[in-house]
Amino acid sequence: MKCKYLEHQVMIRPDGEFRMCCISKEKTNKENINDMSPEEWLASETPTKAREQLANNQFPEACQKCELMELAGKPSMRQRPREYGPGISHLDIRFGNQCNLRCTMCYPGSSSSLYEEHKELRAKGQESPWGWFDYGLYNWYTDEQGETLARNPNLREVYLTGGEPMMVKGLNKFLGKLDPSVEVRFNTNGTLFNPKVFDELKRFDRVNMNFSIDGIGKTNDYIRWGSDWDTVEYNLNKFREVADVSLGPTVQIMNVLDHDTYIEYAQANDLEIFDNLLMTPDSLHIKNAPQAMKDNIKHFDYWMSQPTSIEKQDEFRKWIGVLDKHRGVNIKDYLPEVAGYYGIS
Ligand SMILES: C[S@@+](CC[C@H](N)C(=O)[O-])C[C@H]1O[C@@H](n2cnc3c(N)ncnc32)[C@H](O)[C@@H]1O
Ligand code: SF4
Secondary structure (H helix, E strand, O other): OOOOHHHHEEEEOOOOEEEOOOOOOOOOOOOEOOOOOHHHHHOOHHHHHHHHHHHOOOOOHHHHHHHHHHHOOOOOHHHOOOOOOOOOOEEEEEOEOOOOOEEOOOOHHHOHHHHHHHHHHHHOOOOOOOOOOOOOOOEOOOHHHHHHHHOOOOOOEEEEEOOOHHHOOOHHHHHHHOOOOOEEEEEEOOOOOOHHHHHHHOOOOOEEEEEOOOOOOHHHHHHEEOOOHHHHHHHHHHHOOOOEEEEOOEEOOOOHHHHHHHHHHHHHOOOEEOOEEOOOOHHHOHHHOOHHHHOOOOOOHHHHOOOOOHHHHHHHHHHHHHHHHHHOOOHHHHOHHHHHHOOOO
């Protein structure tokens, strides 16, 4: 067995730590972009050992997600039919965790604003579904790092996420160093319009922007706290001038009932949808919605057939109450149907 990600792709977390891929589960890696080059990382012990194990038809422990998919007879990420190589042809980068939003389902380590809020809640003695942890504000991008990453002649694709990639200081300079033949892909929250980035994107043959929109109108405003629907919609239409724009909802209990509205919006605006199922916390996972709500969800049949958890429903009620109080809002004013199913009065 082989995996193209272990041979031709470099993935970097918001804190600069190298990872084998975006779904690998290795424990903390000591290798960091601040200390070594992408080439040195791929030659280091962790990916080398993983390649050797795969060559011996064994899945490394960190690759359990691909292993599980293949055991279930489904295509794994490793098997995706996309061309990689020669050399390091693909970059999957988070230049930091700076973010202007506090999306309710996002991991606080991924958003500086969310992390600040979690610190405030911790100081108030609240419990968090994520547990409490210490994390810094990471912005490891420098023009020198950008130069090193961009000068690779084998580069075919750069995927940028975060944090919020549009907040990266110097993003336009990084893009300016890339050859126009490189495919540039973004995951963005769509709240920010940077004219320098916009102008730079005009040079590229292919730009793909996946807008992380979690509902239409106030559903999005509530889930993606800090965003404003009209601004997001304006930016979406503006970026369509230089990019193939698509929609990427993170499907969870707070937006699953609106999925038909979402599909209608996408169809009316000729936008492709790439569903992204929420990974954690379990209290927001659609499988754990109250049974009466699950009976009214038309999509995601597999998850609807899985057992729900009363404990996780209680956890949601408690956590959303804490967040709403802190933010000075009430879920009933944004998502009355969800509030009703959860008995939130
Ligand atoms: C962490 S964000 C970073 C990029 C950018 N800030 C954005 O929102 O698109 C990358 C993607 O992860 C998604 N995401 C956030 N929380 C998630 C969760 N708990 N499970 C799965 N995906 C999640 C976001 O909606 C977004 O599409
Ligand atoms: S915009 Fe992206 S990084 Fe920021 S909180 Fe939302 S999902 Fe997380």
